[in-house]
Amino acid sequence: MSSRKISYAFLTDPREQFARDVARGLTLSGQKELSSTYLYDEVGSPLFEAITNLAEYGLTRADERLLARHAADIVSRLKSQVLVAELGSGSGRKTRWILEALTRRQRTTYCPIEISPTALARCESELGQIEYVSIVGFERPYLDGLLAAASGRHQNEHLLVLFLGSTIGNFDRDAGERFLAEVRRILYPGDALLLGTDLEKPLPQLIAAYDDPTGVTAAFNLNLLARINRELGADFDLAAFRHEARYNSAERRIEMHLRSRRDQSVTILNAGCTVTFAKDETIWTESSHKYRADEIPAMARRTGYRCDAQWLDSEWLFAENLLVAE
Numbered sequence: 001m002s003s004r005k006i007s008y009a010f011l012t013d014p015r016e017q018f019a020r021d022v023a024r025g026l027t028l029s030g031q032k033e034l035s036s037t038y039l040y041d042e043v044g045s046p047l048f049e050a051i052t053n054l055a056e057y058g059l060t061r062a063d064e065r066l067l068a069r070h071a072a073d074i075v076s077r078l079k080s081q082v083l084v085a086e087l088g089s090g091s092g093r094k095t096r097w098i099l100e101a102l103t104r105r106q107r108t109t110y111c112p113i114e115i116s117p118t119a120l121a122r123c124e125s126e127l128g129q130i131e132y133v134s135i136v137g138f139e140r141p142y143l144d145g146l147l148a149a150a151s152g153r154h155q156n157e158h159l160l161v162l163f164l165g166s167t168i169g170n171f172d173r174d175a176g177e178r179f180l181a182e183v184r185r186i187l188y189p190g191d192a193l194l195l196g197t198d199l200e201k202p203l204p205q206l207i208a209a210y211d212d213p214t215g216v217t218a219a220f221n222l223n224l225l226a227r228i229n230r231e232l233g234a235d236f237d238l239a240a241f242r243h244e245a246r247y248n249s250a251e252r253r254i255e256m257h258l259r260s261r262r263d264q265s266v267t268i269l270n271a272g273c274t275v276t277f278a279k280d281e282t283i284w285t286e287s288s289h290k291y292r293a294d295e296i297p298a299m300a301r302r303t304g305y306r307c308d309a310q311w312l313d314s315e316w317l318f319a320e321n322l323l324v325a326e
């Protein structure tokens with residue numbers, strides 16, 4: 001590809017960017033919102049790991065079952081020498097299956113790209129012991145990190161980009177497609193993107209996955225307000241908000257919100273603002289879009305890939321998709 005123009009999601013100073021995004025998102029005239037990226041910090045990342053072990057949250061286990069079952073097939077479809085980069089690796093637990101399959105045929109460099117230093121450290125310790133794997137971590141936003149990882153590739157080395165856990169679902173559908181196209185601009189023809197996508201499923205199953213009875217997902221969501229208190233000198237009273245998960249059937253997505261239990265105002269010193277909340281007003285903190293399996297090949301075609309293969313889990317409807325850059 002000749003075009004190498006990449007958009008950057010973050011400015012250099014993440015704390016300043018956080019303050020700016022919080023001030024903007026909480027002073028919107030309509031629905032208040034905060035980016036789900038900010039859910040992951042030294043408290044949020046371990047809470048997310050706990051969520052992946054909950055009985056109600058079958059998504060991660062489905063993703064891992066598919067990788068465990070099909071790693072050899074996935075790897076056999078790749079060009080001969082590959083550099084692996086993972087967008088938002090989290091703990092990297094599932095990635096072990098791909099790395100171990102690859103090391104049966106080559107020494108492998110693995111580049112996890114993570115905004116959360118806690119998740120990146122966990123990933124490096126989780127996967128650091130695999131023989132024949134070298135880890136080069138990037139504590140950066142997705143595209144910035146991918147560009148840096150790609151610039152380290154050797155001649156004749158192909159990229160395998162992993163985007164697992166249906167993290168694509170955190171983007172609005174249009175933004176998700178724009179993101180896939182931006183990733184494509186960093187790739188060369190023949191490079192691959194392994195994309196995990198959570199599929200539509202019955203409503204009670206979906207709601208339970210994002211509103212578990214043990215309250216771990218609620219803690220994960222509320223931690224965002226605690227993070228604003230810690231990092232931006234705010235005075236959120238966490239007891240005055242409650243976690244809510246709802247399904248938006250028009251958009252086919254779960255939305256996580258934080259609902260204000262009363263009229264209140266909150267001062268965020270380092271963001272230079274005071275925000276008022278009416279009783280029952282919400283802050284929208286995360287979207288998790290759900291897909292139909294046959295949507296993915298079409299989405300791949302629109303963004304510069306072909307879908308080489310798709311593997312489905314029947315226990316928890318989930319698709320692993322191998323997209324190849326055209």
Ligand SMILES: C[S@@+](CC[C@H](N)C(=O)[O-])C[C@H]1O[C@@H](n2cnc3c(N)ncnc32)[C@H](O)[C@@H]1O
Binds near residue numbers: 089092
């Ligand atoms: C939904 S979790 C998925 C983690 C893991 N891939 C999995 O499948 O379990 C999303 C991960 O992406 C990271 N993340 C979120 N926004 C990011 C961004 N803009 N750039 C880099 N990493 C980001 C988070 O810190 C988090 O670890």
